[in-house]
Amino acid sequence: MATLGTLLAPDLLATQSCWRLRSNVNGYSRATGHGLTTQANQGRSFRILKVVGSRLQVMLLDDGYQCWIDQDAVIGKAELRGAWKPRLLTAAEIERRIPNVLAWSERVEQQPNSYLWGGTTEPDMDCSGLMQMAFASQNIWIPRDAYQQEQFCQPIAVTPGACHLLRPGDLIFFGSRQRCTHVGLHLGNGRYRHSSGEEHGRNGIGIDSLQPQDNHPVACHYRAELRGAGRVVRCHDGQALA
Secondary structure, X not given: OOXXXXXXXXXXXXOOOEEEEOOOEEEEOOXXXXXEEEEEOOOOEEEEEEEEOOEEEEEEOOOOEEEEEEHXXXXXXXXXXXXXXXXXXXXXXXXXXXXXXXXXXXXXXOOXXXXXXXXXXXXXXXXXXXXXXXXXXXXXXXXXXXXHHHHHOEEEOOEOOEOOOOOOOOEEEEEOOXXXXXXXXXXXXXXXXXXXXXXXXXXEEEEEEOOOOOOOHHHHHHHHOEEEEXXXXXXXXXXXXX
């Protein structure tokens, strides 16, 4: 019988068993193919939901995110863990940790990086991956995707040039009228740090502004797609989100 700390082996791929990663792993959107949807750092934990061919469908326990991972990526590289419980913080404790969230995002901006769809480990991340990892660096877990982050946050009113209600550490959301597709981290006075792609962005992490006088093409593009803003006042409880 496997005991805590036992390394994952092919004969231990039991559904509902929980494992802690010893190395980073890619998470894919389907049981086949190479469509990256997320990544998980060493130390994160997952629950096995299903075994299909050479892949496992798993739930990442900090944020309830479901994805597929290659068996080869975790066999011998994940250890059996005990029961998992979310690490919940009060709104006041989250607020006290925001300066360190901002400092972490600044540090990763300063290293060479490029935009990676699904990227959730340093140095290459997508927009919501950067947000999730900035908060996770201080043990504040938020959902994985931008639209989930928008639904998770306490709404804050904002319009281009009217940013007085925003605090550093708030999230700013962009997209169409129908759906949030992009997110940035507010730094102050309408300036925000985000990871954006090549088509409308900087192909990596950079700073832009909601202020109308910012005429940079990236700032103009996203300002036209501004949907709103939100404040992180709670931690994810690990339950799956839609």
